[in-house]
Amino acid sequence: MRYLPLTDTDRSDMLERIGASSIDDLFVDVPEIARLDGPIRDLPMHASEMAVERHMKARAGKNVAAGDAPFFLGAGAYRHHVPASVDTVIQRGEFLTAYTPYQPEIAQGTLQMLFEFQTQVARLYGCAVANASLYDGSTACWEAVAMATRVTKRKRAVLSGALHPHYSEVVKTMAQFTGETIADAQPSIQTEPDLEGLTSRIDEDTACVVVQYPDILGRISDLSKVAEAAHAKGALLVVVNTEPVALGAIKSPGEQGADIVVGEGQAIGVGLQFGGPYLGLFAVRNPKHVRQMPGRLCGETTDAEGKRGFVLTLSTREQHIRREKATSNICTNSGLCALAFSVHMTLLGEKGLRELAAENHRLACHAADRLAQVPGVSLLNDAFFNEFTLMLDSETWGGQSAREVVRVLADRGVLGGVSLGRLYPGVEALQQALLVAVTEMTTTQDIETLASELEQLVQEAAQ
């Protein structure tokens, strides 16, 4: 077995030192009822590297990779170009095979990286302090709600109808157990989000309002009015961002008054990976709230010789110290994804991020205009960054839903977007809506292919 260095001679020498006659002697405490007479049945025996590679490649080959088709999916996961050097860095064994930096003298690489990462995230979000990452955007969203209840000592959260439905679902799942009241809603199919409807739901018991920016339909709206309304009732504004590249083009949530900003960092450096591992980002605008934050925090300090160094800090908030009184049960975060994000962000820098954002927006504007020319297709959004909602006129489309259209497109080799019907099954008003995301990876040829396939389909539908 290529991964096991002990030889049979080693094993018998070691058993002798231990004073055991066989390996079974070391498992004597396993009760009779649970002892097996050999390897577990119905599973294959060990295999060579070549055989395993063959097995896995057969499975990978059954999937249509984003690079193999015109690709327009978003809705919380975005396909961006990841520079080659990002993967080179994260595959260095000193990063890949390190543990959480509990021994800071021999973990300065990870710690300094985390300090830089925290600074990058805080600045991107317009906040004072960011943590060292959480699992993903959806769990970070829940942690933000939980933190808001700790800060305000209130138990009600108001969710925007235009928050990613899977994020709402995670929040509602957790709240059933922790006792928060969650007031959620469904998105209204309108050019602009219904901010008045949202702010009217804030009351004196509200711990926080949760708004997505850009929202699930790709819309962008001024957050400062929501911040004012929330603050007037003593509630916090939590802003969720699922596309960090957007923040290279639009104002940060922090500068519009958000108190807690969370999001999904996947778009920068991490890749699609069928949904995980991703990268939860978490930041607060007011440094006084730091002690209520969940997750690891890296801080600057000095060593015994006075040299600058970094350590995990404020761990009295955490489970390994506080046990049942911790701010969160989180232990592992998403360290290697944080590294990938940070390396990619360092390569981009201020200039690169702004240019990347501008290129995304330019292509998205082009795609929106081109796709809106397809008969029976109209653009919902006035404002958007790199993702927008198309409405398929039911009559022109012969009653076909957007979800059916997406399936047919896939059969024809085009990954044409995410239907709102997939995200909101059974909600009649949303069945004709198609979310289309465009990034720097999308070519004008891809856009033309999608447009002409839609034209072909709508023509077929009319017959």
Add this chain to the structure above:
Amino acid sequence: MNAPNKSGWKPTMTAAQDGMHQGPATTTGNRALMLEEPLIFEIGHAETTGVDLPEIDPAAPNRLAGLGRTDPIGLVGLTEPETVRHYTRLSRQNYGIDLGFFPLGSCTMKHNPRLNEKLARLPGFADIHPLAPQSSVQGALQVIHELGDWLCKLTGMPSVAMSPKAGAHGELCGILAIRAAHTAKGNPREVVLVPESAHGTNPATAAFAGYKVDNIPATPEGRVDVEALKARLGPDVAAVMITNPNTCGLFEKDFRTIADAVHDIGGYVYCDGANFNAIVGRVRPGDLGVDAMHINLHKTFSTPHGGGGPGSGPVVFSEALAPFAPLPFVRKYADGTYDLVEEEQREASRGQAFGRMTAFHGQMGMFTRALTYMLSHGADGLKQVAEDAVLNANYILRSLEDILHAPFADSGPCMHEALFGDKDFGGGLSTLDLAKGLIDEGYHPMTVYFPLVVHGAMLVEPTETESKASIDQFITAFRSVTERALAGDESLKQAPYYAPRRRLDETGAARKPKLAWEETAE
């Protein structure tokens, strides 16, 4: 020192190198291969970038609702050569398994096979979208299903939830399913029993799920006090959470008795699977009466720890809890196709699912790595993994027990980790000092001060991927540092001497937290 190889070669330590001899100070602060590295914010510029993109056309129209960025973000960039050098220099200040022995107890720092990395990067796995039409991702759904099937067979459990993102997230998944199952019967109950030796996530998880946590004491031999536990059982107890093998490194031999007693009062048994590496392929937790157990793919199944994640924590369930497991999950049809069961099929498939734990379907990138690992080892190789891991730990226990306090050495064989305490250290020295002394000897220290039930605990987990020569050398080094600690060698208080940094001021860091870089006024 024992030679680390057959030829007998070992480095010589001359008199000049011994002791505190330091060369002259260098202008740069560097010491040859040990290179100091500034923060990116100290070397980068707003106008520098390592990515070539089209320049922004200031006249281009935009549809950003008048919310376009006007102020600088405050980011800096580096070109590619500068970026690669920055992170390469940082990496060299890190200890990893690739560099040396990393016996961090309860963390299972085993070798991470590179085949796993290669296959996880196949575009068919790495470059697919979580919401892609299901007809276009059949191979990915197959991998999730296949890995789930391995986990069920290895644990002897009928069902698995794949979406939890890490061990603590898996614990939460298990406890929420337990709470949902009790609630369905009309009463969620109030209390979860947790042994005092448990990992901190256990009580944190139970409290999060709305339960009161009652601690159960350990016996002098290091196992759960069965009588104390039984005495505490009653209709208010929702579940027990027990780690097996436990955090003292011992198999809970009365686990089945405990499980039966808990089931008798209508409670459920949660097993923390953090230490599954000791028994994988040899013992199936399902045979011991477990109702829910999370499995850390980043421990037992070798997905990389990455300096603190990402992990992955699938949870196996008994028949009683399976209906309450969260959405989404992968379903296989007789014709060999797969689909993803999400909220819209909740009623038809798993009506009592307690909800959703994460936006998508779990840590796919970790699933491909873990399945690759399982296929490489097979049922026979995994059994050998457990046996070699346990053999290595017992070898360490019996090679150090004469010199180091081993509180449970008489409790029978240990499992995959050996536990020691700091009794009899001289001169006010503590476990921390011994750990820092080990750093100078070239090792990552063991887990320290955990579990809490042993004073100055040192938990040593060698794993199965160390050679005997590597372990022998470690034992020699550990003995020598232990001898210094017992003798009260004052110099240990200042260790480490040879790491990239000396001891860091953690108190100062917490008192005046500096958590982001700021420009200092010139």
